[in-house]
Amino acid sequence: MKILITTLLLISALFAEIKVGDGFPKLTLEDQFSKKTEVKQVGTTTLLLSFEKDVSAEIKKYLETKEEGFLEANNLMYISDISSMPSFITSMFAIPKMKKFSFKISLIYDEEEAEAISREEGKVTVIALENNLVKKIEFIEPKALDSLLNN
Template sequence: MRFIAVAVLSLLPVWAQAVEVGERLAPWTLLDQFDQAYTLNDQAQVLLVARSMDAAKLVDAALQGQPKGYLESRRGVFVADIQRMPRLIAKLFAVPAMRSYNYRVMLDRDARIAPRYPGPVDKVLWLQLDNGKLVAQREYSTAAELRQALEQVRP
């Protein structure tokens, strides 16, 4: 019985932070792969969240062949949760490799932001925003589906 109580209490912070359709997203600031700060603001229309390397690879595959600034022109922001990645691997290999991408990756190194938006680890979470408010939420498990959805967003 004590285990159940501890489990429920440990999940309360996650439930308390989960955002619902119609709610305003709290602003946050993360560094990208170039150590440039980005703060979520009312201009963002699409927030993509990847909680695993597999999900991040879906985003990369969906954006392959697109010109630099493609995601930004659609007012899209990509957050990658890399807190499970060993810091040395991230510093020496993963983040330097991301510098060749033609889009920005907001790096959630300490899992401060991604847990606010619960979803499956193996899928890309798509949060549709309108002036900072969540208006829709979707999940994508293939790069083709994600690419098609991005193409529907008007720059």
């Protein structure tokens, strides 16, 4: 019985949502060119995460107005959860389309990894990290990206 309780506690801790003060989990990420990417472990980074197609479209529209290298120059990382997308759609349509973008998108393919990250419907999840510790979590309207990132 003790083993069962311990196992259940460990499993629930693994899939608990990330909170301020937590270390950001190591995610298995690839960009749209199938190159492994990872969240920077040292220094300051702001993550822009999308979990919905409409939110991703708004982020894309915003990033297309910026010069190439904008994300890297501003210590930003754009991560999109595509774990619920059928693999056929992903490989035949979504990835080829993403390869035409002028910015890098890190992609979450694993649904369990995506579940650990808080989200609100129709919003961009913005996570500020310092040395891989979560300093701030915000949920913003995609149209508010410009005012958030230019402050």
